Amino acid sequence: MEKRNERQVILFPLPLQGCINPMLQLAKILYSRGFSITIIHTRFNAPKSSDHPLFTFLQISDGLSESQTQSRDVLLQLTLLNNNCENPFRECLAKVIKPSSDSGTEERKISCLIDDSGWVFTQSVSESFNLPRFVLCAYKFSFFLGHLLVPQIRREGFLPVPDSEAEDLVLEFPPLRKKDLSRIMGTSAQSEPLDSYLHKIIEATKPASGLIVMSCEELDLDSLTESNKVFSFPIFPIGPFHIHDVPASSSSLLEPDQSCIPWLDKHETRSVIYVSLGSIASLNESDFLEIACGLRNTNQSFLWVVRPGSVHGRDWIESLPSGFMESLEGKGKIVKWAPQLDVLAHRATGGFLTHNGWNSTLESICEGVPMICLPFVWDQFVNARYISEVWRVGIHLEGRIERREIERAVIRLMVESEGEEIRDRIKVLRDEVRRSVKQGGSASRSLDELVDRISIRAA
Numbered sequence: 216m217e218k219r220n221e222r223q224v225i226l227f228p229l230p231l232q233g234c235i236n237p238m239l240q241l242a243k244i245l246y247s248r249g250f251s252i253t254i255i256h257t258r259f260n261a262p263k264s265s266d267h268p269l270f271t272f273l274q275i276s277d278g279l280s281e282s283q284t285q286s287r288d289v290l291l292q293l294t295l296l297n298n299n300c301e302n303p304f305r306e307c308l309a310k311v312i313k314p315s316s317d318s319g320t321e322e323r324k325i326s327c328l329i330d331d332s333g334w335v336f337t338q339s340v341s342e343s344f345n346l347p348r349f350v351l352c353a354y355k356f357s358f359f360l361g362h363l364l365v366p367q368i369r370r371e372g373f374l375p376v377p378d379s380e381a382e383d384l385v386l387e388f389p390p391l392r393k394k395d396l397s398r399i400m401g402t403s404a405q406s407e408p409l410d411s412y413l414h415k416i417i418e419a420t421k422p423a424s425g426l427i428v429m430s431c432e433e434l435d436l437d438s439l440t441e442s443n444k445v446f447s448f449p450i451f452p453i454g455p456f457h458i459h460d461v462p463a464s465s466s467s468l469l470e471p472d473q474s475c476i477p478w479l480d481k482h483e484t485r486s487v488i489y490v491s492l493g494s495i496a497s498l499n500e501s502d503f504l505e506i507a508c509g510l511r512n513t514n515q516s517f518l519w520v521v522r523p524g525s526v527h528g529r530d531w532i533e534s535l536p537s538g539f540m541e542s543l544e545g546k547g548k549i550v551k552w553a554p555q556l557d558v559l560a561h562r563a564t565g566g567f568l569t570h571n572g573w574n575s576t577l578e579s580i581c582e583g584v585p586m587i588c589l590p591f592v593w594d595q596f597v598n599a600r601y602i603s604e605v606w607r608v609g610i611h612l613e614g615r616i617e618r619r620e621i622e623r624a625v626i627r628l629m630v631e632s633e634g635e636e637i638r639d640r641i642k643v644l645r646d647e648v649r650r651s652v653k654q655g656g657s658a659s660r661s662l663d664e665l666v667d668r669i670s671i672r673a674a
């Protein structure tokens with residue numbers, strides 16, 4: 216029997232839902248390999264410790280004010296968190312590493328720290344404790360390389376992109392098109408802080424003991440090959456974390472509305488389009504109404520996540536025209552938060568209108584659900600181009616939040632023969648990715664290597 220406690224891993228997620236899910240999933244994977252798990256987390260977006268009784272949770276202060284926690288500016292939030300958390304994190308880590316002598320516990324063997332690439336102070340802190348640090352990349356790996364490319368492309372003066380070149384491919388950063396660039400690079404006020412943040416991420420990753428990537432060769436071979444020319448740290452692409460064979464549990468910050476499942480049960484196979492824009496994206500009211508009317512006009516059934524506060528200036532969905540829900544005659548359901556993995560795995564779900572956050576993108580691929588791509592910010596534009604143009608397992612809305620366009624895309628995907636072809640292709644991709652995490656697959660081998668690597672120090 217493996218004696219737990221002897222090999223301990225300390226995890227420090229970035230407090231965004233899209234980064235908490237991968238980190239807790241990784242915790243479950245490592246726990247199943249015999250490591251005991253300690254999670255250091257901020258007060259902001261603290262994970263629910265009661266959902267994970269086998270792990271130890273330690274909270275640190277993050278200094279965010281009430282209004283800063285509500286901000287829509289993720290870059291600002293990440294900058295503040297990185298400025299505020301270094302000392303609390305260092306103090307917390309010191310306590311974990313050297314429990315007070317009167318507590319009676321002997322010094323524990325800590326294998327390593329694993330934290331998100333978005334933390335930029337942790338490398339120097341872990342070095343000061345002589346603790347190996349592994350970095351978690353919760354993006355498609357090609358986008359990690361994009362951290363180098365964004366500042367470089369900006370220096371080369373690509374912006375603004377003339378209309379005549381909007382559709383051109385960005386040779387330095389395939390498969391992006393030039394029109395994606397201006398939306399990835401943020402507002403002009405963000406350019407300096409963003410480039411400086413990206414630079415810090417790269418510099419803090421270079422000396423790390425390794426990079427754990429939520430992707431696999433089947434999805435990222437080109438960039439994994441390319442990265443060996445750029446970086447010298449070992450890279451562990453261990454596949455989509457949630458399909459590794461560990462017990463399921465939720466790490467949702469909001470309560471999933473379980474009535475989604477009996478509602479789906481009442482629908483025919485592949486007849487429902489699931490609509491969700493992730494945990495951060497928000498809409499203005501007119502875009503919200505265009506989506507609502509577009510979905511209604513398809514006459515297809517839809518399940519739509521509208522987070523409270525995600526329609527600008529409104530609490531929830533009160534700006535829908537009166538009688539809207541009734542007019543759907545049971546064909547539409549709107550919830551505040553969905554049990555997304557169960558929804559995507561449900562036989563009734565036939566398509567996913569998504570913002571292409573990397574978690575949602577992987578979850579959809581792993582269930583073989585074809586997508587309609589509506590990226591909002593950041594890596595989502597890269598993911599959306601892979602989905603629509605490289606793997607051809609989805610339809611790109613090209614940012615057109617207009618009822619006609621949405622209606623048309625849903626019908627193409629859910630009703631027309633084009634949708635059948637897309638569905639066939641995503642099933643092939645699903646099978647390849649799922650095979651990768653099975654014994655003998657490349658992601659599975661990579662996980663074995665990672666486990667070996669982090670076991671050395673505690674042995």
Ligand SMILES: Cc1cn([C@H]2C[C@H](O)[C@@H](COP(=O)(O)OP(=O)(O)O[C@H]3O[C@H](CO)[C@@H](O)[C@H](O)[C@H]3O)O2)c(=O)[nH]c1=O
Nearest residue numbers: 233236353491493494495520552553555572573574575595
């Ligand atoms: C709206 C909703 C979401 N979820 C889950 C599904 C996903 O695991 C997770 C959301 O993660 P993502 O799909 O990656 O999206 P998001 O929250 O925007 O994630 C951020 O982090 C991602 C990973 O770094 C980035 O790829 C995104 O661009 C970034 O915005 O939350 C639910 O379980 N139920 C829901 O109702």
Ligand SMILES: C[C@@H](CO)CCNc1ncnc2nc[nH]c12
Nearest residue numbers: 289290398399400401405592593
């Ligand atoms: C300046 C804007 C431009 O699209 C990116 C900031 N957004 C983000 N920056 C860094 N990590 C993130 N994880 C999720 N969103 C992120």
